[in-house]
Amino acid sequence: MTNPKVRHILDTIAGMYPDAHCELNHRSAFELTIAVLLSAQCTDATVNKVTQDLFQKYHAPADYVAVSREELEQDIRRIGLYRNKAKHIQNLCHLLLEQYGGEIPSAHDELVKLPGVGRKTANVVVSNAFDVPAIAVDTHVERVSKRLSLAAETDSVLEVEKKLMKKVPKEEWTITHHRLIFFGRYHCKAQSPNCQVCPLLDVCKEGKKRMKTSTVRRSRKSG
DSSP, X not given: OOOHHHHHHHHHHHHXXXXXXXXXXXXXXXXXXHHHHHTTTSOHHHHHHHHHHHHHHOOSHHHHHSSOHHHHHHHTTTSTTHHHHHHHHHHHHHHXXXXXXXXXXXXXXXXXXXXXXXXXXXXXXXXXXXXXXXXXXXXHHHHHHHHTTSSOTTOOHHHHHHHHHXXXXXXXXXXXXXXXXXXXXXXXXXXXXXXXXXXXXXXXXXXXXXXXHHHHHHHHHHO
């Protein structure tokens, strides 16, 4: 049985973003892995602009290792940390060819062995490419979870993930991940959250605090 408050949050966000989904363009588990790797400290919109040409040029791991590091760096130079990411991509592709027959493994514990693939990336890949329930905690998911008291302010990313996995029904993990991202990206933004029109203001301590502060400021100005 889901906690009533958690159920309220999940149902409200579901009503706001019923069609939330992975916004990284991809046609395969391999392309998704590359896209998520590129998305670290970078917007999905920028990644999609880069991969539009990248995925036309490179179709398989062998294609990425057939070019020089410098050439790959130039192909992704609009992405932040592009040199480091180019290195990870080529090392990842070498490993895929040597140990996995050129295919992305579907097991989480195998995915995290790949260069540049951390827990968050592995969660995104298993849930979106292989339909394995998972909750990937990015900056949006972490921020929203803490603001709505689904996790404590001092919790690490892993602790946030574990708390969400405990509170959210397993069959809803993947879609909840997407909806929390949409909620954080388009509504509960880091700098200017839409508290004044938020349907979850009743369960958001930070939102109430922000609204109270805003009211005090307005009263001082009018006074």
